[in-house]
Amino acid sequence: MKKIICISLMAAFAVLLTVSAYFLISDKADEKAQAEKYESIAEQVAQPDETREPIQYDTEKALLTDYTDLFLQNGDMVGWVSVADTNINYPVMQTPDNPNFYLKHGFDKIYSDYGCPYIQENCDVKTPSDNLVIYGHHMKNGTMFSDLTKFEDKSFWESHKTITFNTLTDKQEYEVVAVFKTVAYSQEGFRYYDFVNADTAEDFDGYFAKCKELALFDTGINAQYGDKLITLSTCEYSQNNGRLAVVAKLVSRQLDPSETA
Numbered sequence: 001m002k003k004i005i006c007i008s009l010m011a012a013f014a015v016l017l018t019v020s021a022y023f024l025i026s027d028k029a030d031e032k033a034q035a036e037k038y039e040s041i042a043e044q045v046a047q048p049d050e051t052r053e054p055i056q057y058d059t060e061k062a063l064l065t066d067y068t069d070l071f072l073q074n075g076d077m078v079g080w081v082s083v084a085d086t087n088i089n090y091p092v093m094q095t096p097d098n099p100n101f102y103l104k105h106g107f108d109k110i111y112s113d114y115g116c117p118y119i120q121e122n123c124d125v126k127t128p129s130d131n132l133v134i135y136g137h138h139m140k141n142g143t144m145f146s147d148l149t150k151f152e153d154k155s156f157w158e159s160h161k162t163i164t165f166n167t168l169t170d171k172q173e174y175e176v177v178a179v180f181k182t183v184a185y186s187q188e189g190f191r192y193y194d195f196v197n198a199d200t201a202e203d204f205d206g207y208f209a210k211c212k213e214l215a216l217f218d219t220g221i222n223a224q225y226g227d228k229l230i231t232l233s234t235c236e237y238s239q240n241n242g243r244l245a246v247v248a249k250l251v252s253r254q255l256d257p258s259e260t261a
Contacts, residue, residue, distance in 0.1 A: 034106060037107065037108065041070065049069065070107075076095055077093055078119060078167065080164075083163050085160060093119070100118075101118075103135070115136075118134070125167055126167075129196045129228075131197070137235070151244075152179065162248070163246070175221055177222070177223055177229075178211040178245075179215060180245055181216070181245075182242070185241065192211070192233075192247075201224075201225035205225065229250070230247070231247045
């Protein structure tokens with residue numbers, strides 16, 4: 001009887017080991033595949049086809065050549081986010097009718113745990129909204145928005161005070177105003193993702209004051225009603241359902257004259 005139990009336990013252990021190995025190998029394969037895909041995408045942006053004729057995006061603006069090919073591959077793309085000296089250098093997506101699609105899908109729309117950075121469904125990139133909330137995973141291998149954690153260190157912020165978020169038609173630079181941690185979807189936490197547009201100056205000031213209150217350090221940078229913000233958001237693992245947010249305000253917008261209609 002003991003022999004049968006022993007054999008059964010060994011068989012169960014072997015099955016468990018096989019399954020664990022399968023998932024480990026599968027995760028590594030996905031990690032490699034995603035890294036290669038996004039490296040290829042970044043190369044397309046770094047070396048756009050300058051001979052391409054500008055394609056009209058709307059009645060006033062044409063697509064920047066940097067993003068034309070990618071937009072034609074996937075019309076869900078609304079911009080590109082990058083931070084110097086980090087792995088953050090990705091296309092940004094938005095699917096208003098399927099809000100969290102890119103939480104578990106890559107740029108190619110294939111299912112992946114890595115997802116792709118995306119903008120909250122009720123934000124308007126074109127207008128734009130007073131606050132564009134951009135989500136990205138905190139992956140253990142340092143990809144997606146994992147490097148936002150570098151902003152927890154004031155010395156990193158001191159030499160990296162700006163974030164680039166380009167739309168499909170405009171090259172834009174944002175200045176970091178606050179970095180904070182909170183808990184998502186809880187009465188105890190700060191629901192920063194609820195702030196998209198300010199109806200009044202008081203609404204804007206209230207949101208900004210809370211960002212400053214929770215800030216890990218003082219940037220000395222202020223914002224006022226009328227300023228346009230972005231909030232980069234990722235998971236933060238020091239607390240249950242924690243979030244790390246980096247808030248920045250628009251300081252420059254450059255439309256490439258060669259791309260206008």
